[in-house]
Amino acid sequence: MHHGFLPPHILRRLAEHAEGELREHAQASLELSAQLRGERSVAALFASFAIPAGEKRRTIYDARHKRTLPGKLVRGEGDPRVHDTAVNEAYDGAGKTYDFYKKVYGRNSVDDRGMRLDSSVHYGVHFDNAEWNGRQMIYGDGDGQLFRRFTASLDVIGHELTHGVTQYTAALDYADEPGALNEHFSDVFGVLVKQYSLRQTAAKADWLIGAGLLTKRVHGAAIRSMKAPGTAYDDPVLGKDPQPAHMRDYDNTNSDNGGVHINSGIPNHAFYLAATLLGGKAWEVAGRIWYVTLTQKLDARAQFRDCAEATWEAAGELFGSGAAPQQAVAQAWKQVGVPLRDAVISGGTRLPVLETSFAPPLAAGEIPASRIRSRA
Amino acid sequence: MVIDITRSGGFAGIIRKAHVDTAALPPPLRSEIEAIVSHLRQAMPPAGGTADAFVYEVRIDGMRFTVPDEDPAWRKLIERVFAIAGLQ
Numbered sequence: 001m002h003h004g005f006l007p008p009h010i011l012r013r014l015a016e017h018a019e020g021e022l023r024e025h026a027q028a029s030l031e032l033s034a035q036l037r038g039e040r041s042v043a044a045l046f047a048s049f050a051i052p053a054g055e056k057r058r059t060i061y062d063a064r065h066k067r068t069l070p071g072k073l074v075r076g077e078g079d080p081r082v083h084d085t086a087v088n089e090a091y092d093g094a095g096k097t098y099d100f101y102k103k104v105y106g107r108n109s110v111d112d113r114g115m116r117l118d119s120s121v122h123y124g125v126h127f128d129n130a131e132w133n134g135r136q137m138i139y140g141d142g143d144g145q146l147f148r149r150f151t152a153s154l155d156v157i158g159h160e161l162t163h164g165v166t167q168y169t170a171a172l173d174y175a176d177e178p179g180a181l182n183e184h185f186s187d188v189f190g191v192l193v194k195q196y197s198l199r200q201t202a203a204k205a206d207w208l209i210g211a212g213l214l215t216k217r218v219h220g221a222a223i224r225s226m227k228a229p230g231t232a233y234d235d236p237v238l239g240k241d242p243q244p245a246h247m248r249d250y251d252n253t254n255s256d257n258g259g260v261h262i263n264s265g266i267p268n269h270a271f272y273l274a275a276t277l278l279g280g281k282a283w284e285v286a287g288r289i290w291y292v293t294l295t296q297k298l299d300a301r302a303q304f305r306d307c308a309e310a311t312w313e314a315a316g317e318l319f320g321s322g323a324a325p326q327q328a329v330a331q332a333w334k335q336v337g338v339p340l341r342d343a344v345i346s347g348g349t350r351l352p353v354l355e356t357s358f359a360p361p362l363a364a365g366e367i368p369a370s371r372i373r374s375r376a
Numbered sequence: 377m378v379i380d381i382t383r384s385g386g387f388a389g390i391i392r393k394a395h396v397d398t399a400a401l402p403p404p405l406r407s408e409i410e411a412i413v414s415h416l417r418q419a420m421p422p423a424g425g426t427a428d429a430f431v432y433e434v435r436i437d438g439m440r441f442t443v444p445d446e447d448p449a450w451r452k453l454i455e456r457v458f459a460i461a462g463l464q
Binding site: 128129130131132133134147150156159160163166167174182186210213223238239242253254255256257260261262 | 382384385386387388389390391425426427428429430431433
């Protein structure tokens, strides 16, 4: 076990489907996984040394096309630029992400304790991916045919580092709805890092994730679109962007850990809607609501509805009950097919529903409001 | 031996599939692939834990394995099968 988490669904499948030793190993790991479950400090065991508060510390390594981490140290904090675009992009992107979290939300690095931000570039050969492995960022150069280097988009760097923030806060399981939320928060803060660095309003922003990653020969603008999920690319080789924008199109797939990169389109679109309904700079109001939700209100098994209701609660606490931000949040989630429960909106979860003697007569098929509330 | 591999996940979440029937391969290639597979059954794919990592579903004669992108032995099979299938 060399990572912060174990994804139990993978082990479970192995334990069920594999044979002999493989099966035994999977079962043993599942037991270990169970022991570790809920223990958020596990990741912290691997964290870098204690660093004075409020300091930005970046370290960039060159994996030199191998798959061994971290690779050769090529640039540390304060070191001058080098003759390697990927190294400089990883350095600058990590810096912009650190600054965003520090200045906008007062967060000191991914763990809020000044953890050093390590990145390895030139990972593998033609590696079409960027990852957060629980301790550091990893960037491939892309195959050059379809994908360019993964450091080319600032929102990708913000996305990866936000996986670190999530790891130290809500620690959302990386599968199914919690996994899609994990991806969602990475897209939200990834796109906000970009908007913040450009001082861009919600109305002016493109709301694309990974714009600039695809080569010119690909028919597509980006990897994902929060404004219009499902429209980022449509290409003979890559296929069509599979993201839904509404709960009725939720993809119950087994691949991609239960569609974590697919179903994130639903909450992504809710964030976009809330931010554009509110107008102005998305990181100031909508972003703050989502930041408080991620860092204070969700646990590892949170579902879309839990997230929706948590953003409602956070909006009320931050900007006032019934105020515009809370209304925008409610409308946004409703539009993507994740409506808030009536009991949450009425704020009467702990109060008994009062039966009134003067209820208006009901039309045929209409459900009394009191019934809806008591059922919720 | 029939091998089907589906790659999903990764930052971009794009699906990639490869299919190889070793009976249709030249004998040296067939032996190579079958030797890799014979090792796999004793190998333990390590637990994942990487956000945005690729996920592979490997079916070998109908037996299904979900494999993270980290184990060198599994990766060798995946890379060879993808190469034979003409994919990256």
